[in-house]
Amino acid sequence: MTKADLGQLQQIARESRVQIIRMLAHGGSGHPGGSLSVIDILTVLYFSRMRYDAKHPLWEDRDRLVLSKGHCVPAQYVCMARAGYFPESALLTLRKLGSPLQGHPDRVALPGIEAATGSLGQGLSISVGMALGLKLAGKSARVYCIVGDGEIQEGQVWEAAMSGPKVGAPDHSLDNLCVILDYNGIQLDDHVKKVLDIEPIVDKWKAFNWAVIEIDGHDLGQIEKALDQAEAIHGKPVFIVAHTVKGKGVSFMEDNPEWHGKAPSPAEAVRAVREILGLPPNGGEPPAWAASILAELAAMEKK
């Protein structure tokens, strides 16, 4: 991928937020909060960073993305559709019988998904294995793994955290592995701090000998810069702590545990989309691509 400019990326992220809301409204279930918190990170990865060929998803030299917090896969599906893995119309089959767009990622059903995830805590171990496999095969491809903040309460994550900097070293140190924490502060039941605080998170990963970078996970420029820094680090894997807001972009979803795993009603979806587009609650002129989506959601509301 050649680097896109930030303005372009911002526009892609905005359109993707609209698509996430649209998909979930059609699907009737799913996880909007975490999908909206991770979409900026995914936008930079898919449209400015990763090397892949959507028409040849198993191309051996591709960069790998493992979305370990698999419940947020609607955000990934939106990026994959735009990247050309499948037609955009398939987005509306999310969670429907027979759809390759499973509620949680399924690599067999949907080429381009690298591993089944959603049973939390497993994606980092898989990513460590992939990064090692690529090193052993002499490939320069990189592995990106996105973990959730609630997810890292799982013990298997810390097994992998211990392994990452050690396994393969020194001949095959996993500096091709970049883990990104979508630190939105909320898990299913409540705020992470209330359920089981994961702090001090930077110190923990540093103590496990990872290179740690801390950023605002909604600042596309900071995400780009952190990924550049990560590529320049040699001899150890990198852990990026991306501070995010759950439900980012939709005021009534932001920082609200209620919206971890609940789809918006059509009326809520209309409200959400208008907010994402920066329109007033009523009136205003949506761009053409969004006008049809708003009309579609309004029609659903009337049913």
Place this chain on the structure above:
Amino acid sequence: MPGKSSRAAFGEALLDLGAKDERIVTLDADLSKSTMTAKFAKTYPGRAFNVGIAESTMIGMAAGLALSGRVPFACSFACFLVGRFETIRVSVAYSQAPVKLVGTHVGVAIGEDGYTQMGLEDIACLRSLPNIPIVQPADEIEAKQAIAWAVEYPGPVYLRLTRQNLENVHQAGFRFQFGRAEVLRPGTDVSILATGGPLWNALEAAKRLESEGIQAEVLNVATIKPLDEETILRSAGKTGHVVTVEDHSVSGGLGGAVAEMLSEVMPTPLRKLAVSGFGESGDQKGLYAKHGLDAAGIAGSVKKFLSR
């Protein structure tokens, strides 16, 4: 002639196969001396990874390695390996990652270490997953060939290996056939379907039964999943009585698999000889006797079954 354990055969086979195939890597969780991958690790240090006592991450890493073109053998005691069932279920099975899962130290035959180290539920757990074949070789010769087969098999696999030495039931020229049960001794009165450690005892039991006028047919069921329905049905149809023998829980193992199949296809009286309850510390012979898995126990159970 007393032979080697199937785990020892595994260690030797890996050395040979590893010399020919660079894709082969091993993963261990601090039990490489017991799973017998230690020699491979010494010979090919760049292809052997000891992740510490962290079986879940070992299995996940194996999935990642498999999905990037390696042929990973993820090895531990069967109970610790399959104990991480959820990781096997999603990272390996659902992802269709061609990981070679190797569970050693199966059954009560491990003896003195007691229940916590005994793989007794591994077949039952893994049999519930749709795409992981289960293979338990009967002896050293079959083990080596099954391991070579596993390298070439394009999907995930579970190999169930013993700690204890196994008598050789095969000749040097034997060829392992995945998915096939094998008639080791023909008979007409009862079909004894055995797998792994107690197979030899089943053959010994058949000799005893012969002296009492009972002709037992003994089958080696090395492939527990998928079952060789054709061979088992042919034998069961002939004898009309089936006895399963295994060093595994009486629930969900070979006996369960055979019972499920027969009851749907050709209901046949069946007796399951296996381990009931938890295991415990003791010597192997004593434990096999206690659970009726020695020759005397198997012969006695067969007679009782036939005369019911």
